[in-house]
Amino acid sequence: MRIPQALADVWQHEPEWLTVLPRLAEECAQQWAIRLEQPVDTPYSLVVPAGDVVLKLHAPSDVEAHFEADALATWAGNGAARLIARDEARHALLLERCVPGTRLWDAEADEAPVVSELIPRLQLEVAGDHRFPLLATEAGRWDAELPKWYAAGGRPFEKRILEHALDVYRTIDRSASVLVNQDLHGANILAAEREAWLVIDPKPLVGERELEASGLLRNTHDVSRWLDVLVELGFDRERARGWGVAHNLAWAWDERRGWLEQHVEEVRRILNAR
Numbered sequence: 001m002r003i004p005q006a007l008a009d010v011w012q013h014e015p016e017w018l019t020v021l022p023r024l025a026e027e028c029a030q031q032w033a034i035r036l037e038q039p040v041d042t043p044y045s046l047v048v049p050a051g052d053v054v055l056k057l058h059a060p061s062d063v064e065a066h067f068e069a070d071a072l073a074t075w076a077g078n079g080a081a082r083l084i085a086r087d088e089a090r091h092a093l094l095l096e097r098c099v100p101g102t103r104l105w106d107a108e109a110d111e112a113p114v115v116s117e118l119i120p121r122l123q124l125e126v127a128g129d130h131r132f133p134l135l136a137t138e139a140g141r142w143d144a145e146l147p148k149w150y151a152a153g154g155r156p157f158e159k160r161i162l163e164h165a166l167d168v169y170r171t172i173d174r175s176a177s178v179l180v181n182q183d184l185h186g187a188n189i190l191a192a193e194r195e196a197w198l199v200i201d202p203k204p205l206v207g208e209r210e211l212e213a214s215g216l217l218r219n220t221h222d223v224s225r226w227l228d229v230l231v232e233l234g235f236d237r238e239r240a241r242g243w244g245v246a247h248n249l250a251w252a253w254d255e256r257r258g259w260l261e262q263h264v265e266e267v268r269r270i271l272n273a274r
């Protein structure tokens, strides 16, 4: 199997994984009795369609991806692609294939009604026993790390952006126990048959529902319109904006590359929108 160049570029610091990747995919194909097609040209994970299923392999160091299978299993196909099987040792998922699989971004459809129909079905209460990381734990870590990254970057943006984010982390509601997705947006919602639209690629946490705003606000030029849509769903407007700032600022720092200017610009846009 040919590994997509974009994937090889993103994971060049993990050559051991890239080397074994074709073999891992073959082993998965054998154990699940599927016939692999050509990989999708996507940079962050190896995605290989195979008939009516899709094989997805994550890099072992891709910690944000570790709980994707748990979220899909929890949803059990309700609003999201079904998890058919998983192989934790190989960081592999076998997924229901969305057909035609058009991304919501690339379709003619109006995004807001699609997202509004999905969010309430995906935001399950998961009080009690679960394996998901807590937003409160992540926020504690970001609260401790962000000032260090800020200093390391030589004060790379306005102090008020940092302060806004720190305030959100420090006012976290520890009692909130909603399953939320850090990466919901129109590139992770695909056209399907069983349901019109299915969510893929979740990066789940358990905590405040407003965290779900992060991916939507990061990927739009019309922040206030999305805030209006989320308020209709019962979100607190300023908390949704707050997580749009605080979560995306945490994701704007890359261990190897430092502050990613484009992501910081997205945060600035979210903070300044009406």
Ligand SMILES: Nc1ncnc2c1ncn2[C@@H]1O[C@H](COP(=O)(O)OP(=O)(O)O)[C@@H](O)[C@H]1O
Binding pocket: 040, 042, 043, 044, 045, 047, 054, 056, 081, 095, 096, 097, 098, 099, 101, 103, 187, 188, 190, 200, 201
């Ligand atoms: N279940 C699926 N059905 C059909 N296509 C899929 C499925 N999962 C992923 N893909 C294809 O692979 C692309 C990248 O998948 P995604 O899970 O978003 O990976 P990444 O982690 O790289 O963003 C999608 O845009 C889509 O084209």
Ligand SMILES: [Mg+2]
Binding pocket: 187, 188, 201
């Ligand atoms: Mg994706």
